[in-house]
Amino acid sequence: MTPAAETPRGRRVRFAAVGCGRVFERYHLPCVDARDDVELVGAVDTDVERARALTADRPAVWTGDSVQRLIAATRPDALSVCTPNDAHAEPVIAALDAGVAVLCEKPLAATAAAARRMAEHPAAALLSVNLPFRCHPLAAPLAAAAGAGARHVTAAVATPGNRVWRAYTPWYGDRARAGGGALLDLGPHLLDLLVTVFGAPEVRECTVDAPDVEERARVELAFPGDLPATLRIDRAARRLETSVTLTTADGDHVLDLRRNEFRHADGTVTPAVGRPELAAVTAFFDRLTGVDAAFAPPAGAKEALEVQLLVESAYGCARTARLP
Known part of the structure; x- marks a missing residue:
């Protein structure tokens, strides 16, 4: 790799992307454009015209459909992998083989076997995963409230799914490509936050509304200290919600990640600024560029x-079973 130049903020990072769909458009690219220390140098997609259209106003950006050629042509310092779940492993491993830092979308892979292959790579320390809520500053008041004595945790994600998301490629309903349904798609966000705050849980039971690609799921967990927790996922809802409700002797404390606030049981509110869904991407670039981190470090391969x-x-x- 070419040594990164210096900017007033720190190192200047040469950045490339694999996969130019909605996730890259909405989350990764805005973070790049907001910084003067990260330069987009290349982008590839199985649909080359999509990559070219997305970078049409950036004539210096290399585009194509080959990850190996992307790495050889652009010599990036960092690379995002925003492909369908079954296409995470190969570009991640190609980047790690080349000594390139990687930010991979969640989940780590479509299968646990592929995820383990990535996590066990000799250069896995270079791999980060976009699980943003562990990085968010409102995770701290959640952990503080839990320290006072947690009795139950309820975590919930609700979204209208494709009615809002409208992915370019309809792979979410394909079990082979997605690896699962709503639980694997949306569950990692809150599971990672819960593990970060409460430790590794035991799965007690799970209910899904379909055997292959479910839209709704409910998981009962037990965290250390026999703390019960319920995770509810609804990808076919008529509302939007991403929250964690912590019940203590004082009442309910609610981390509302859509409103970007923590509502304490006593009625006080701790707000946060910014977009929590961008926390891990921002943290990834902060660490690479050597600037003071705005957020906690992103999840690594082992955590993912x-x-x-x-x-x-x-x-x-x-x-x-049928789920409400």
């Missing part, structure tokens, strides 16, 4: 694999 194995454990004991 732990979350993936939790999801696999839930699927392993899942029963199919």
